[in-house]
Amino acid sequence: QKEVEQDPGPLSVPEGAIVSLNCTYSNSAFQYFMWYRQYSRKGPELLMYTYSSGNKEDGRFTAQVDKSSKYISLFIRDSQPSDSATYLCAMSAGNNRLAFGKGNQVVVIP
Amino acid sequence: GAVVSQHPSWVICKSGTSVKIECRSLDFQATTMFWYRQFPKQSLMLMATSNEGSKATYEQGVEKDKFLINHASLTLSTLTVTSAHPEDSSFYICSARLRGGGLDEQYFGPGTRLTVT
Numbered sequence: 197q198k199e200v201e202q203d204p205g206p207l208s209v210p211e212g213a214i215v216s217l218n219c220t221y222s223n224s225a226f227q228y229f230m231w232y233r234q235y236s237r238k239g240p241e242l243l244m245y246t247y248s249s250g251n252k253e254d255g256r257f258t259a260q261v262d263k264s265s266k267y268i269s270l271f272i273r274d275s276q277p278s279d280s281a282t283y284l285c286a287m288s289a290g291n292n293r294l295a296f297g298k299g300n301q302v303v304v305i306p
Numbered sequence: 307g308a309v310v311s312q313h314p315s316w317v318i319c320k321s322g323t324s325v326k327i328e329c330r331s332l333d334f335q336a337t338t339m340f341w342y343r344q345f346p347k348q349s350l351m352l353m354a355t356s357n358e359g360s361k362a363t364y365e366q367g368v369e370k371d372k373f374l375i376n377h378a379s380l381t382l383s384t385l386t387v388t389s390a391h392p393e394d395s396s397f398y399i400c401s402a403r404l405r406g407g408g409l410d411e412q413y414f415g416p417g418t419r420l421t422v423t
Contacts, residue, residue, distance in 0.1 A: 239414040
């Protein structure tokens with residue numbers, strides 16, 4: 197079993213819809229959870245950074261962490277064509293080692 | 307804030323030559339920088355962790371004599387791919403940990419696409 201599982205998609209949604217992404221993990225030591233957005237041929241951009249369980253909201257983005265279920269989610273409200281990208285989840289135990297999901301390709305159709 | 311740059315953004319070289327890639331934190335100090343490699347439609351694979359003023363720590367399976375890492379200052383780390391071969395062609399991305407930021411809060415550079423012919 198991989199440390200981090202993420203369905204690669206692709207996921208297509210119409211403009212204005214809510215995008216829902218998630219990752220599951222197996223390592224109970226993970227405490228720091230991140231979501232990155234990566235456009236084609238570019239480096240990942242940090243979107244959300246959370247510690248332990250709970251919700252965090254930043255503009256149209258909401259990150260949720262459920263440590264009991266080893267499940268994290270990212271929601272994008274009012275999706276825009278500019279949100280079309282690959283979204284990577286990442287997590288760590290605070291030891292400088294990030295474990296990444298494979299990435300989920302999202303396409304927002306105008 | 308927390309901007310990381312890489313140079314060059316892409317490079318083509320002949321087999322057997324060496325290529326140096328620079329990673330800079332532009333507006334913050336980074337005691338720790340990381341080098342990743344990403345193949346098409348794959349996730350990022352950590353190659354090595356670089357601490358300013360000390361030797362890099364390489365991941366299992368990464369040849370330290372082939373991928374030379376130097377972290378000479380708090381804002382600059384370099385990766386040199388020595389005697390490059392076509393199988394080294396990949397997207398190389400560095401990241402920097404924000405000093406004083408959240409634990410494992412890493413900011414990534416834009417990446418360098420290496421093609422070895």
